Structure formats: structure tokens, C-alpha cells
Amino acid sequence: MIRLENVQLGYDGRVVLSDLNLEIAPGEVFGLVGPNGSGKTTLLRAISGRLSPQAGAIYLDCRRLNQLSPKELARELAALEQEISCSFDFTVREIVELGRLPHRARWQRLSAKDHAIITRALALTHTLEFSDRTIQSLSSGERQRVWLALALAQEPKVLLLDEPTAHLDLRYQFEILGLICQLAATERLTVVLSLHDLNLALRFVDRLALLSEGRVIASGVPDEVLVPHRIEQAYHVRVRRLEGDWFIAEGVA
Amino acid sequence: MGIAVGAVPISPFDRDPTNLFILTQIRLPRVLLAALVGGALALCGAVMQGLFRNPLADPYLLGIASGATAGAALTIALHLDIYWGAVPIGAFLGGVLAVTMVYRIAQTRWAQLDNYALILSGVALAALFSAVTSFLLFYRGASHDARRLIFWILGGLGGAQWVYVLGLLGTLLVAGMILLLFARDLNALALGEEMAAHLGIEPRHLRKILLFAVTLLTAVAVAVSGTIGFVGLIVPHMLRLIVGPDHRLLLPTSALGGAVLLTLCDAVARTVLAPAELPIGIITALLGAPFFLFLLRRRAQLGASL
Numbered sequence: 001m002i003r004l005e006n007v008q009l010g011y012d013g014r015v016v017l018s019d020l021n022l023e024i025a026p027g028e029v030f031g032l033v034g035p036n037g038s039g040k041t042t043l044l045r046a047i048s049g050r051l052s053p054q055a056g057a058i059y060l061d062c063r064r065l066n067q068l069s070p071k072e073l074a075r076e077l078a079a080l081e082q083e084i085s086c087s088f089d090f091t092v093r094e095i096v097e098l099g100r101l102p103h104r105a106r107w108q109r110l111s112a113k114d115h116a117i118i119t120r121a122l123a124l125t126h127t128l129e130f131s132d133r134t135i136q137s138l139s140s141g142e143r144q145r146v147w148l149a150l151a152l153a154q155e156p157k158v159l160l161l162d163e164p165t166a167h168l169d170l171r172y173q174f175e176i177l178g179l180i181c182q183l184a185a186t187e188r189l190t191v192v193l194s195l196h197d198l199n200l201a202l203r204f205v206d207r208l209a210l211l212s213e214g215r216v217i218a219s220g221v222p223d224e225v226l227v228p229h230r231i232e233q234a235y236h237v238r239v240r241r242l243e244g245d246w247f248i249a250e251g252v253a
Numbered sequence: 254m255g256i257a258v259g260a261v262p263i264s265p266f267d268r269d270p271t272n273l274f275i276l277t278q279i280r281l282p283r284v285l286l287a288a289l290v291g292g293a294l295a296l297c298g299a300v301m302q303g304l305f306r307n308p309l310a311d312p313y314l315l316g317i318a319s320g321a322t323a324g325a326a327l328t329i330a331l332h333l334d335i336y337w338g339a340v341p342i343g344a345f346l347g348g349v350l351a352v353t354m355v356y357r358i359a360q361t362r363w364a365q366l367d368n369y370a371l372i373l374s375g376v377a378l379a380a381l382f383s384a385v386t387s388f389l390l391f392y393r394g395a396s397h398d399a400r401r402l403i404f405w406i407l408g409g410l411g412g413a414q415w416v417y418v419l420g421l422l423g424t425l426l427v428a429g430m431i432l433l434l435f436a437r438d439l440n441a442l443a444l445g446e447e448m449a450a451h452l453g454i455e456p457r458h459l460r461k462i463l464l465f466a467v468t469l470l471t472a473v474a475v476a477v478s479g480t481i482g483f484v485g486l487i488v489p490h491m492l493r494l495i496v497g498p499d500h501r502l503l504l505p506t507s508a509l510g511g512a513v514l515l516t517l518c519d520a521v522a523r524t525v526l527a528p529a530e531l532p533i534g535i536i537t538a539l540l541g542a543p544f545f546l547f548l549l550r551r552r553a554q555l556g557a558s559l
């Protein structure tokens with residue numbers, strides 16, 4: 001479980017987000033939505049332990065985040081950056097093997113158990129069939145699944161994803177979010193992810209927080225948070241809810 | 254083979270006292286030194302390329318080798334080289350000075366955000382230290398020192414002594430152990446500093462340790478052989494094309510590859526114009542560049558067929 005208490009976040013004295021009070025339950029898929037620059041990435045960085053709060057405290061299973069060493073944290077929590085680039089042409093399997101780093105001492109080799117976990121992570125993300133290919137030979141959709149396999153190989157309880165659907169076409173967007181939700185259910189993963197597309201958020205997340213102008217302006221189940229007047233307040237765009245799950249933008253408010 | 258070839262052809266099993274002297278006191282230490290210098294530079298190059306996620310990185314980038322050369326040159330220009338061990342110490346101090354300056358720049362916020370800023374400041378520092386070396390060369394003019402200074406600038410293994418061999422061997426073993434211990438962290442760093450941090454690695458910590466080991470090793474290598482370019486840049490690329498990018502394999506094979514390459518280059522440098530010697534840097538570039546292009550071409554063809 002992740003809990004934020006009166007958290008204030010920012011860089012070098014500049015405040016990006018304040019008065020954050022959130023509770024994210026185990027096994028939940030929790031979305032962060034909001035306009036560009038509203039602090040989605042900053043919030044994810046804070047939950048990943050890479051950014052210390054200026055005030056307040058973040059708890060992971062009742063332990064304060066800053067009490068965990070980087071290695072301990074990496075065993076509990078996996079995080080994927082929005083854009084990951086690999087500077088050398090590793091194979092898919094070599095990359096997923098890196099997920100075992102936090103579980104082994106520096107001089108230890110991969111055990112049979114590690115290999116089993118790696119193979120399972122590859123299988124769960126449907127990347128096993130091209131695990132011997134190199135990362136640069138893959139499409140962006142395939143690569144996104146490899147990063148997901150890397151995160152799963154860490155055997156985390158929490159998975160943080162910064163816009164996992166960025167740069168993906170419609171089919172891959174559905175495929176990757178479907179996969180993430182399925183993994184959250186089968187692997188009992190808590191997932192926190194930022195999303196740009198409100199329609200996807202409406203369809204895939206259990207609960208979400210809408211960020212705007214340095215605050216959470218609403219949080220809860222998508223049907224209650226993503227209502228036209230709140231979206232207009234956050235994005236300054238007039239929208240209309242269609243029958244079923246979809247919004248349509250009608251113009252700038 | 255490197256032992257047998259030279260201005261005077263000698264079989265390794267010759268028992269003639271003069272030849273035995275040439276063999277054990279001049280040629281053998283020189284061949285071993287070539288292997289160690291090549292290994293050290295290639296290992297440092299492989300680490301730097303991984304650390305800075307940049308294929309252009311080598312011990313010369315960031316000014317480590319230029320700083321070491323300037324340090325050695327200053328020691329000679331001040332006539333401190335009459336003291337035993339002064340030149341290697343001067344080279345090491347020069348290298349440390351360069352890396353400290355780069356590291357100070359690395360601590361500033363703009364350099365932390367942008368790896369290229371760090372590399373560019375390294376290039377600028379390298380130019381600065383080269384200018385110091387050139388000035389010393391110009392200032393000492395036609396004196397006896399000038400010849401010794403040119404040795405540092407062109408690089409060469411002609412000054413090989415057993416004490417150099419042992420000193421570099423010890424440094425290579427210590428630094429090599431440290432670097433190998435962090436090989437898997439370098440693999441994680443290929444995904445970027447943030448991703449490495451999410452995998453439980455502390456990138457700033459890693460940078461500090463690796464830079465220390467690389468500086469030490471480069472400075473000692475430069476101290477015993479002057480500046481020999483190209484090995485640190487090209488060998489890791491060759492090996493990456495052959496054994497893949499995994500640093501646990503890449504680091505030891507790069508060291509071996511560098512050792513083989515420089516031994517061969519030195520053998521050529523000593524023999525083609527015998528009894529005169531070619532500066533070894535000319536050979537490393539002449540042999541290395543075409544081979545590198547060949548490997549790149551081959552990879553492009555393989556890539557197309559996959």
C-alpha cells in the first residue's frame with residue numbers, strides 16, 4: 001500500500017505539487033491524469049524514491065520511503081521512465097536479466113531460480129519468442145513490453161509507469177494497458193501510471209487522481225472524477241461524455 | 254613473436270650474452286609493457302564508453318590522458334625527472350587534476366542534466382592541458398628535454414624497464430578488479446541513470462568509483478608510455494561487435510584485445526624502418542581504422558540480412 005501524507009514536491013525551492021494526500025490500495029491500478037506540466041512525472045518520481053518530498057511523508061507498506069536503501073526499494077518497487085533508451089544493443093533477455101540486480105549480491109551469478117523468474121517475466125509480457133533478438137531490432141510496441149518484462153523480473157509489489165502508452169499506436173495502447181491490468185490482477189501488483197488519454201484512463205484504471213495547477217483537484221473512481229466540468233477546469237477544454245466510455249472534445253473553453 | 258623480432262633478429266632460445274641482455278632487459282620488458290599498456294587503455298575505454306553512454310568516450314576524452322601528459326611534461330621541464338619515479342607521479346597528479354576539474358564540473362546542475370555538457374567540458378580541458386604541454390615543448394626549445402617531451406606527446410614504448418612493467422601490472426590488477434566488480438552496474442547504466450537508480454544502483458556513487466579507477470590506470474599507463482591514441486577508443490568497439498555489449502564479458506576481452514593489438518603494433522613499429530622506430534601511434538591508427546571500418550561494414554550487412 002502507498003500512502004502520501006501532506007506531501008509537497010518540487011525542485012530547488014520551486015513548488016510543483018502541494019497538499020498531496022493519497023492512498024493507493026494493494027492490487028489497484030491507479031491513474032494520474034492532468035495537463036502537461038501538472039506534475040504527474042514529479043509525483044511518480046517521488047513515489048519511486050528518486051525525489052524527496054519538501055514536506056510531508058510517503059509510506060510504502062507503513063515504512064517511510066526514505067528509510068529504505070535503493071536496493072531494498074528496488075525489490076519492492078519497479079519504475080519505468082517515460083522514454084527509455086538503451087545505449088548498447090543488448091538482447092531482450094540480457095535486459096530483462098537486469099531486473100534481478102537488486103536481488104543478488106555483487107559477486108553472485110544468476111541462479112536457476114533467477115532464470116525461471118526471467119523466463120516467466122518474458123512469457124507474461126509475450127516477449128519470450130523474441131528474447132534472443134536485440135532491443136534495437138524491435139518496434140516501439142515490442143520494446144515497451146520488454147521494459148515491462150524488466151520491471152516484472154524485479155518481482156516488485158508496486159509498478160510505476162510514466163505514460164506507458166506514449167508513442168504507441170491505438171492497437172498497442174490497448175494491448176499494453178490490457179496487459180498491465182491483467183498483470184495487476186494475476187500478480188497482485190499495485191500499479192500507478194500516468195496517462196494522457198482520458199478515454200483510456202476511463203476504460204482501464206480502477207481509481208485516479210486529476211492533477212491541475214499544483215494540486216489534486218479530484219480523486220476517486222473514473223466515473224466520478226472525469227466529469228465534464230472538472231475536465232474543463234483542469235484542461236480548459238469543453239468536452240461532452242458520449243454513451244458508454246468515451247469523451248469527445250468540443251473546443252477550447 | 255614480439256620478442257623475436259627487432260632491429261637485431263634474435264631467437265628466443267639464443268644463449269649469446271649480448272643477445273640475452275637485449276632479450277631480457279630491453280625486448281621482453283618492452284613487449285610486456287606494450288601488452289599491459291594496450292590492455293589498460295582498452296579497458297579504460299570500455300568503461301568510459303559505458304559510463305558516459307557515449308561511443309566516442311575513451312581515456313582521452315575528459316582530459317585524463319592530456320592531464321597526465323601535461324603532468325609528465327612539467328616534471329621533465331622542471332628537471333624533476335632526475336628523481337626516480339618523478340615522471341609517473343607527475344603524470345598521475347596531472348591526470349588527477351584533470352579528472353578533479355571534470356568532476357567539479359560534473360557536480361554542477363547543468364552537467365548532471367546533460368551528459369554532453371560533461372563530455373564537452375572534458376574536450377575543452379583536454380585542449381587546455383595539450384596547450385600546457387605544447388607550451389612546455391616550445392619553451393624548452395631545442396634542448397635535450399624537448400626530445401623527451403616529444404616522446405610523451407607521440408607516445409612510445411622505447412623506455413620500457415622492468416619496474417614500469419611491474420608498476421603497471423600491479424595497477425592493472427587492482428583497477429581491473431574494481432572495474433570488473435562494477436561491470437553489471439555498467440550494464441544497467443546502459444538504460445540511463447534514472448533506470449539504473451530504479452534498479453537499486455546509485456549512479457553518482459558508481460561514477461565516482463569508476464572514474465577513480467580509470468584515472469589511476471590511465472595515468473600510470475600514460476606515465477610509462479606517453480600518449481598512445483586510438484587503442485582505448487577502437488578496441489572496445491571491436492569487441493562489442495564480437496562478444497556483445499555485456500560488460501562482464503566486454504571488460505576482460507577488451508583488456509586482452511588491447512594487449513594483443515598494441516603488442517602487434519609495437520612489433521611493427523620496431524621493424525618496418527629498422528633500425529629507426531616509427532612512433533607507435535601512427536601504427537595504431539593505420540591498422541586500427543581500416544579494421545574498424547571493416548567491422549562496421551560487416552555489421553551493417555548482417556543487420557540488413559536479419
